[in-house]
Amino acid sequence: MSQKCEFSFPVEGENFDDAGKVSVEIKRLLKGLGITGDILRRTAIATYESEVNIISYAWQGTIDVRVTDDNILINIQDSGPGIIDIEQAMQQGYSTANDRIREMGFGAGMGLFNIKNCSDGFEILSEINKGTLLKILINR
Amino acid sequence: MTLREIADLLDARVLAGEKHLDTEVKTAFSADLMSDVLAFAKPGSIMITGLTNPQIVRIASIVDNSAILIVRGKIPPDETITLAEELDIPVLSTKYILFETSGRLYANGIIGCVRKIEGPGSVIPL
Numbered sequence: 001m002s003q004k005c006e007f008s009f010p011v012e013g014e015n016f017d018d019a020g021k022v023s024v025e026i027k028r029l030l031k032g033l034g035i036t037g038d039i040l041r042r043t044a045i046a047t048y049e050s051e052v053n054i055i056s057y058a059w060q061g062t063i064d065v066r067v068t069d070d071n072i073l074i075n076i077q078d079s080g081p082g083i084i085d086i087e088q089a090m091q092q093g094y095s096t097a098n099d100r101i102r103e104m105g106f107g108a109g110m111g112l113f114n115i116k117n118c119s120d121g122f123e124i125l126s127e128i129n130k131g132t133l134l135k136i137l138i139n140r
Numbered sequence: 141m142t143l144r145e146i147a148d149l150l151d152a153r154v155l156a157g158e159k160h161l162d163t164e165v166k167t168a169f170s171a172d173l174m175s176d177v178l179a180f181a182k183p184g185s186i187m188i189t190g191l192t193n194p195q196i197v198r199i200a201s202i203v204d205n206s207a208i209l210i211v212r213g214k215i216p217p218d219e220t221i222t223l224a225e226e227l228d229i230p231v232l233s234t235k236y237i238l239f240e241t242s243g244r245l246y247a248n249g250i251i252g253c254v255r256k257i258e259g260p261g262s263v264i265p266l
Binding site: 017019020024041044045048049104105108110111114 | 171172176202
């Protein structure tokens, strides 16, 4: 029998002051579920970059985390402008960030690349002027 | 080195986490780019940065940095210190620039979290 645990957090676009708040909370919750070490770390990093992406580029979004005995699935769904060229967005160094994002220490075109590096499974679906869905799978 | 020894060496002010000054630090990661800290910093390392916003504390919490060392004499806003106390991350501030700070720590046996980044996603471990 597989045990499941799910939680969901809203993230508001352009709320730069709170950037990272949700990810710190998700990390705390996962730690409480007994997830540690490299798996906790990779999940937290992938979540953080995704949260910064919503704040930086989308209008609003949600981060859903589902934990089972086998894996952690994170769905990051935003409503926003979408990604025109996903392949280009995945490239290291490619960014459309503004000064506000860069002042925070982000926007150097590392985000999606970092997320992919932390993931065992990774998928992006995006629709222009609707939004983006990012699916991240991390095996336990 | 302990955080206390680091603070002495760099004439640094301790702005948060006084009770953790005996924590031993072996590695460091210097960056003003938080995405790189997320990508390359290792647990237990000290983050050396010129940024002062609250995000640096959240990043340190995510990657399990032992402390944050702010360079160039910058003093962070109150929100950053409050959050550091809340998340239990020590914060130090030194007047030395990033290069001097890193060099002095390296000369005293602190090493980088990784040595080189060779290509996309490939990290040369120590």
